[in-house]
Amino acid sequence: MKLIKDSDPTLPNSSQPAFIYDIEEEEIEKVKNEIRLKFNETICNALPRIPITGPPMTIYLNESNDPPKRITTARQIPIHYREEASKIIDKALNDG
Numbered sequence: 001m002k003l004i005k006d007s008d009p010t011l012p013n014s015s016q017p018a019f020i021y022d023i024e025e026e027e028i029e030k031v032k033n034e035i036r037l038k039f040n041e042t043i044c045n046a047l048p049r050i051p052i053t054g055p056p057m058t059i060y061l062n063e064s065n066d067p068p069k070r071i072t073t074a075r076q077i078p079i080h081y082r083e084e085a086s087k088i089i090d091k092a093l094n095d096g
Helices: 025-038 079-095
Strands: none
């Protein structure tokens, strides 16, 4: 599998990096596991039981006179994610 680093230079007039590295699947899995361990509270399929704490949220409204754009259609879940998404949604609804 190929891996592109953020620090790699890009070709002139291109967003494509100049270098692509060959990395073994085992190394990729190792990095994935490190990320999962480091961000285990963020990367999960369940909602936390404890409410989020922090300072009160502030909402800033756009005061321009432009009419809002109405979008009423939800994005479709890609077919290959639908079964897993359905399980997660059902679990979230059952958990309350």
